Amino acid sequence: AREGYIQKTKTVCTYCGVGCSFDIWTKGRHILKVEPQYGAANGISTCVKGKFGWDYVNSEDRLTSPLIREGNHFREVGWDEALDYVARRMTDIRAQYGANALSFIASSKCTNEEAFLVQKMARQVIGTNNVDNCSRYCQSPATVGLVRTVGYGGDSGTIKDLEQADLIIGIGTNTAESHPVLATRLKRAQKLGRQKIIMVDLREHEMARRADLFLQPKPASDFIWLSAVSRYILDNGLAAEEFLAEHTIGLDEYRASLEGYTLEYAAEATGWSVETLRDLAEMIAAHERVCIMWAMGVTQQCGGSETSTAISNLLLVTGNYARPGTGAYPLRGHNNVQGTSDMGAMPDQVSGYQKVADPEVRARFEAEWGTPISPERGLDNSQMVDAAIDGRLKAMWLTGEEMSLTDADVNHLIKGYEALELFVVQDLYFTNTARYADVILPATPSLEKEGTFTSTERRIQRLYAAMDPLPGTMPDWQIYQEVARRMGFEWNYSYPGDIMDEVARLSPMFAGVSYSRLQGYDTLCWPVAADGTDTPLLYTEGFNFADGKARLYPAEYVGRSDAPAAEYDLHLNSGRMLEHFHEGNMTFRVPGITAKTPDAFVEISPELAAERGVDTGDWVRVVSKNGALRLRALVTERVSGGELYIPMNSRDLEGSVNLLTGQNRDTVTNTPAYKDTAVRLEVL
Numbered sequence: 001a002r003e004g005y006i007q008k009t010k011t012v013c014t015y016c017g018v019g020c021s022f023d024i025w026t027k028g029r030h031i032l033k034v035e036p037q038y039g040a041a042n043g044i045s046t047c048v049k050g051k052f053g054w055d056y057v058n059s060e061d062r063l064t065s066p067l068i069r070e071g072n073h074f075r076e077v078g079w080d081e082a083l084d085y086v087a088r089r090m091t092d093i094r095a096q097y098g099a100n101a102l103s104f105i106a107s108s109k110c111t112n113e114e115a116f117l118v119q120k121m122a123r124q125v126i127g128t129n130n131v132d133n134c135s136r137y138c139q140s141p142a143t144v145g146l147v148r149t150v151g152y153g154g155d156s157g158t159i160k161d162l163e164q165a166d167l168i169i170g171i172g173t174n175t176a177e178s179h180p181v182l183a184t185r186l187k188r189a190q191k192l193g194r195q196k197i198i199m200v201d202l203r204e205h206e207m208a209r210r211a212d213l214f215l216q217p218k219p220a221s222d223f224i225w226l227s228a229v230s231r232y233i234l235d236n237g238l239a240a241e242e243f244l245a246e247h248t249i250g251l252d253e254y255r256a257s258l259e260g261y262t263l264e265y266a267a268e269a270t271g272w273s274v275e276t277l278r279d280l281a282e283m284i285a286a287h288e289r290v291c292i293m294w295a296m297g298v299t300q301q302c303g304g305s306e307t308s309t310a311i312s313n314l315l316l317v318t319g320n321y322a323r324p325g326t327g328a329y330p331l332r333g334h335n336n337v338q339g340t341s342d343m344g345a346m347p348d349q350v351s352g353y354q355k356v357a358d359p360e361v362r363a364r365f366e367a368e369w370g371t372p373i374s375p376e377r378g379l380d381n382s383q384m385v386d387a388a389i390d391g392r393l394k395a396m397w398l399t400g401e402e403m404s405l406t407d408a409d410v411n412h413l414i415k416g417y418e419a420l421e422l423f424v425v426q427d428l429y430f431t432n433t434a435r436y437a438d439v440i441l442p443a444t445p446s447l448e449k450e451g452t453f454t455s456t457e458r459r460i461q462r463l464y465a466a467m468d469p470l471p472g473t474m475p476d477w478q479i480y481q482e483v484a485r486r487m488g489f490e491w492n493y494s495y496p497g498d499i500m501d502e503v504a505r506l507s508p509m510f511a512g513v514s515y516s517r518l519q520g521y522d523t524l525c526w527p528v529a530a531d532g533t534d535t536p537l538l539y540t541e542g543f544n545f546a547d548g549k550a551r552l553y554p555a556e557y558v559g560r561s562d563a564p565a566a567e568y569d570l571h572l573n574s575g576r577m578l579e580h581f582h583e584g585n586m587t588f589r590v591p592g593i594t595a596k597t598p599d600a601f602v603e604i605s606p607e608l609a610a611e612r613g614v615d616t617g618d619w620v621r622v623v624s625k626n627g628a629l630r631l632r633a634l635v636t637e638r639v640s641g642g643e644l645y646i647p648m649n650s651r652d653l654e655g656s657v658n659l660l661t662g663q664n665r666d667t668v669t670n671t672p673a674y675k676d677t678a679v680r681l682e683v684l
């Protein structure tokens with residue numbers, strides 16, 4: 001960026017997985033305007049965050065010097081001292097305890113190239129598979145459900161397919177607030193009469209109010225109604241018989257697994273009538289193009305993986321894959337949560353979803369990197385904290401994740417931080433998590449670096465540097481490179497495009513991805529063949545299994561482990577607010593947004609408020625088995641009965657909903673079951 005000149009730079013929004021692209025006009029470090037016009041996902045649209053949410057880049061809170069802990073204080077140090085320190089301490093810990101005493105968490109706010117280097121740091125430089133990312137907190141269960149049934153874990157089509165569907169079913173997704181531009185496109189299709197929308201949710205949010213049919217189930221009953229609807233469709237000759245015969249295997253076992261799932265049973269479990277369930281099943285079967293989108297309301301449960309599997313089974317039973325306007329859409333929350341997993345920041349897979357257990361995969365990476373790759377699965381985020389507490393894990397390098405606010409059971413988490421011998425936090429700010437660090441490394445936001453993000457559509461897009469890194473900070477990829485060099489590895493990437501070339505060489509799924517094919521507004525949806533052919537709609541050539549056939553997978557119901565009872569008589573739900581991104585680390589540093597949403601609050605239904613004598617604005621305490629939180633009450637019809645809802649966005653630990661959440665987890669992925677928390681309400 002040339003000081004004094006006005007510059008127009010193409011970037012990608014850093015605030016959600018929709019992947020809006022736009023030009024951002026700057027003069028030096030001043031952001032003049034955001035101008036959307038050519039974005040593949042958004043055209044001329046953005047939401048409030050994409051348009052006005054950029055002041056965090058120039059926040060006075062930005063860290064501008066590395067910090068090293070000395071007792072209860074931090075000392076400002078130069079970059080050389082900080083990088084030498086990290087390299088030396090990691091070397092010592094590995095020598096004393098072994099490679100598996102170290103761990104790494106990549107950031108889904110960072111670029112693909114940076115995620116690739118985090119897992120390369122873990123595997124090549126250190127020799128461990130202890131690497132993960134924040135999809136462990138959100139959509140890992142959806143990936144399991146899709147990999148089991150259709151082979152790829154990503155959205156099966158694009159937002160255009162969602163728009164083209166005759167029927168959209170949204171389950172546990174507050175789409176208008178969490179994926180605003182995507183929701184706008186659906187609302188437009190609905191308004192033009194091209195589409196019907198069914199929303200299934202505990203909470204009557206904006207999309208629920210706009211839906212053609214809104215259904216409020218009892219908590220943790222989605223698996224049951226999905227299975228009952230599938231069974232009804234199969235039993236009543238409404239299934240896509242030809243599709244099932246030609247493109248799937250496992251129908252008999254799947255049918256057997258549905259035996260107990262009658263409409264009557266589902267009616268009891270959900271609280272809906274048998275007629276409602278029958279109408280729902282017939283409505284789904286009657287539409288030609290059906291998409292199901294889902295989010296944390298499904299996945300942040302003990303049975304998140306099983307319910308995600310049930311969703312995909314229903315789509316298979318009705319033949320809703322591999323055609324425009326059909327498919328499965330687990331909506332990705334972070335701007336690059338899709339890409340962070342794609343790049344191999346996972347404990348069992350390297351880039352392109354290649355398993356470390358596969359000798360052929362390891363051989364390819366070992367030949368490129370010159371070091372052995374461990375075949376053993378590493379620790380995931382949740383296991384890392386457990387391992388720190390029980391003494392197996394000694395070091396963690398956490399990038400761009402305000403884990404203290406986003407992981408469940410904050411008090412457990414803090415015990416983990418305090419047990420570590422080395423805790424490196426790399427971030428823009430002195431976060432709540434950084435309080436527990438031994439070293440803090442000041443990184444750069446997306447406007448100050450180049451790279452790529454991958455949106456919920458599996459769409460890879462370039463972002464360019466709109467301004468220079470703030471003096472004293474360093475782009476994340478350069479930080480990793482500097483530490484790797486200090487530990488004896490010849491990393492010589494001159495810019496992020498070199499890293500993407502390595503990804504393409506090592507990962508068949510990204511074979512044709514290169515910066516020359518991603519110039520400006522050009523995009524690629526993975527998988528991308530070596531000749532550059534991309535795949536906006538998956539499975540048109542068969543499902544991602546050797547025989548090309550999808551698997552009907554007999555999933556199993558997993559119930560709640562913290563259902564309301566006795567002392568803790570209410571159910572706690574949590575989620576995003578429109579104005580905020582994730583925990584709020586960035587958006588709370590945007591004055592306009594903070595002014596609009598200054599404090600955390602708890603939503604209480606009118607009936608519960610009347611019963612307990614609570615008015616909007618009253619102070620209340622919400623108490624779970626794990627902790628307590630003092631908040632103001634907001635009485636609203638968005639919630640009903642004994643449901644409480646607290647936004648996940650919080651400025652500090654004291655307001656974090658995760659003081660209340662606990663250790664119950666999805667049984668397959670260890671994703672915290674945030675939505676499975678019983679609480680009581682105390683009126684102050």
Ligand code: SF4
Pocket residue numbers: 013014015016017018019020042045046047048049050051179180181182
């Ligand atoms: Fe688009 Fe999401 Fe950014 Fe809003 S937050 S502009 S919907 S990418």
